[in-house]
Amino acid sequence: MSIVSMTAVELAAAIKKHEVTVKEAVEAVLDNIEKKEDTYHCYVTVDREGALKQAEEIQKKIDDGTLNGPLAGVPVAIKDNMCTEGLLTTCSSKILYNFVPTFTSEAVLNLQKAGAVILGKTNMDEFAMGSTTETSAYGVTRNPWNPEHVPGGSSGGSAAAVAAEECFYALGSDTGGSIRQPASFCGVVGLKPTYGTVSRYGLIAYGSSLDQIGPLCKDVTDCATILETIASHDSKDSTSVERQDTDFTSALVEDVKGMKIGIPRDYFGEGLNPEVKEAVLKAAEVLKEKGAIVEEFDLSLVEYAIPTYYTIAAAEASSNLERFDGIKYGYRTEEYQGLHNMYKKSRSEGFGAEVKRRIMLGSFVLSSGYYDAYYLKALRVKALIKKAFDEAFAKYDVILGPVAPTTAPKIGESLSDPIQMYLGDIYTISINLAGLPGLSIPCGTDSKGLPIGMQLIGDCFKEKNLIRAAYTYEKARGAFVRKEEN
């Protein structure tokens, strides 16, 4: 097996056994990046020199026994909305075209402590607003399964980098499906943890009440291992939760006997591509054969999740993105008359169309006279959605469904109609509203050969149920191999 085809955990084990050095691993993956970036464009920034330098330091620490964790020495790619000290962080926006953070986000620090080698920063939809990675100011990322198709988004660069073996694993962020959907489109495993499990300190906010950082990786074992590493209680993030049960790898058990799995009928209705439907239901059958109790139920309120989400996320985003004003960092327009003109021109030139669309909507729903009708109403519906999940989890350990209604669309086909684009998030969005964990795992391909993902949703703090079910399914499914592109 070539080095780049190894999973993160396999590579760390090989390094530990001195079969591979950290430098060899870094060089192998850098070579692969060099070979494939022209086609896929997964990265905004590749830190070649930095990676080689880190490789040396980490190798020493592995050799002297300071580092001996399950990810020590493994190269990782970071979504470009997580601050990395000294390394360009753009959110794929022109407004941060030159922004070099002075501190590193907590999740990345946790990886560094575990001996990760940071390869660079991955492309994304601008400020994580989008589902295709086409709204990036730095060009589109292409799907490694078929470069004519999008990788999904907003963590499209991270998902594509994992699929193209341009990294061993990656961090993404998920506000309405931004880890799970690209994982599904690119045939990799992705997990959005329970809100508060991974610190948001250093994550450049889109929708603060919805954002969570999580792993994109090659298999469920990597997924549990990475989550275990990045989860931490952070006193710098007020919404960070102190959890005692972050030994996620203990759930890597091939056993779902007696596990109650609910399949929401509402997730399999109109709009779902029949091939996706078939593949997901077939995966559910596999879990049933392994001993899980699988039954259908009505979740309700599914169609209300998208308007609720876009109200809340846009409102928070409109406020979160106010700080980009051309004064303290980032882009400032060349010519202006006075302060307000400088603000307006810098922001209008610095933000792309989708970001502006959401900022306008968010400012409107919070404005005088509309706050109650739109924003508060959305928060009330959010409470109802949460209640619907609470009722479901009183009966089921895991909810199983598709990640997205379709497989990856062709580049250029999605952006024209915002509502159509937002509808693609229908199965992922309510999980963020309710703060729940959700995992995406490949469960087949469509007739075009594009991957299909199955989504497993758990109650708050029940990632272990997801890991156990996904691990069991993965063992039964066998390797999920991308047909080698030319």
Added chain:
Amino acid sequence: MANIISDETIDYVGILAKLELSEEEKEQAKKDMGSMLDYIDKLSELDTEGVEPMSHVFHVSNVFREDVVTNGDDREAILKNAPEEKDGMFVVPRTFE
């Protein structure tokens, strides 16, 4: 489309959000915002009488820090990304008429 967004509304939101749209962008924004609001209006089908607006999904409260100085002089780092800097401060267009 049930929600018709006027030029005045788009201009007003532009002032709030500090965005300056071209005529073409304005027309698009009126259309987009109108259709988004139509979509959001779907929420009014639901009876939310007596439902508390939910900001945080689960109970977390009283997260504090102690009143202890932990930061030193970080000026160089803070100013590093400034588009324009003078005398250790950020330069902005004149704010006083």
Added chain:
Amino acid sequence: MEKQYETVIGLEVHVELATKTKIFCGCSTAFGGAPNTHTCPVCTGMPGSLPVLNKQVLEYAVAVGLATNCDITRYCKFDRKNYFYPDNPQNYQISQLYLPICRNGKVEIETEKGKKYVGIHEIHMEEDAGKLVHDEWNDCSLVDYNRSGVPLIEIVSEPDMRSAEEVIAYLEKLRMTIQYLGASDCKLQEGSMRADVNLSIREVGAEEFGTRTEMKNLNSFKAIARAIEGERERQIDLLESGEKVIQETRRWDDNKGESYAMRSKEDAQDYRYFPDPDLVPIEVDEAFLDRIRERQPEFREEKMARYKEEFDIPEYDIDIITGSKRMADLFEATVALGAQPKKVSNWLMVETLRLLKENDMEPEDIRFSPEHLAALIAMADKKEINSSVAKEVFEEIFKNDVDPAKYVEEKGLKTVNDEGALRKTVEEVIANNPQSVQDYKSGKEKAIGFLVGQTMKAMKGKADPGMINKMLKELL
């Protein structure tokens, strides 16, 4: 008949809390650092930074709320107030709109017209903005975020005041209460206490309030009184000439004695408040309130009553001493060290007030320790130093908090109690001043004063004037 107008005034008072660190980060709140040296990613709005509430801010806010008879909100939240301005690094200010920490309070004030209550609508916690420096030469402004994120409470009164006199009595009352709590030094000049005045007028007897304006930039009691008078007149003129008062924010220019509107078309005044998703709710329970209640100090009124009971000092002195928490603390501590209350009071009322005035300081700026004042009083009592030396030493205590015993020793200021040496000097003075001796003997009592002075001079001030007097009379 000419119409009679009543002025209706409500106040929004911002108070900078005396915490060591900012409200949402571990940066120092100390004054006087070079620009932007007390900043971090949080208080400069760096992408990815997040706020965490300083517990002391909540404790101070609740303490002020309890002292002003407020209901404490048991479940409270922070909201974002969105507006673009360079002194506001995130372009939103974290404040409280929907669930402020305190509501429905009142304080009693006293003016020449008697006592009355002023209602407190709410008190909320928020962050201060940075400072803008105007660079006229280069036609730009410069931003310093050292003050950005310094904790504030905003105390919003009901429109219960009717005159500048009442406004000042209310502000004095708040200042005293907050100083006693140690929650702020409340200095108007330095901006640690700032008052915005909401003012409207209505015909006497009218039920409805008139349209109000809000005035900002008032940094002394005098400016507040002038601004109230100026705005009242401006509004009366408008109404009398058939115009309307427009609800707006105005900036008071105390030098010109007039205000002007702070309007701009870019200023929509639509703050789009919503709960800050980066902060979690605060739940105040009974145990927390009990802890704050236990720590509440003895406030001024209680202190005045107790002083009247305990100490034999004039009411005027009590009023001055309790008028400053610093002064009252100093008084009590010095008395506790054994000094006679009357004497302590004298040092505070005469020399301390004089030196404060000379140095343009406020009582809160006093730095000397009660130990040194007590020691000085003891030395004077034992006649180890005479009163003019005592005053000289006190000035040193006031300025540098010196140890009086050490200082007197080093400078050799101790009164000479050696009778032989004194007698010798007195004899010399008598011998060298025959004219004065003659004058005294011929009945000019005043002449003895000159001889005392001469003796004192010869002794370099280190003698007891009473003793000299006695000895002179004996020898003459």
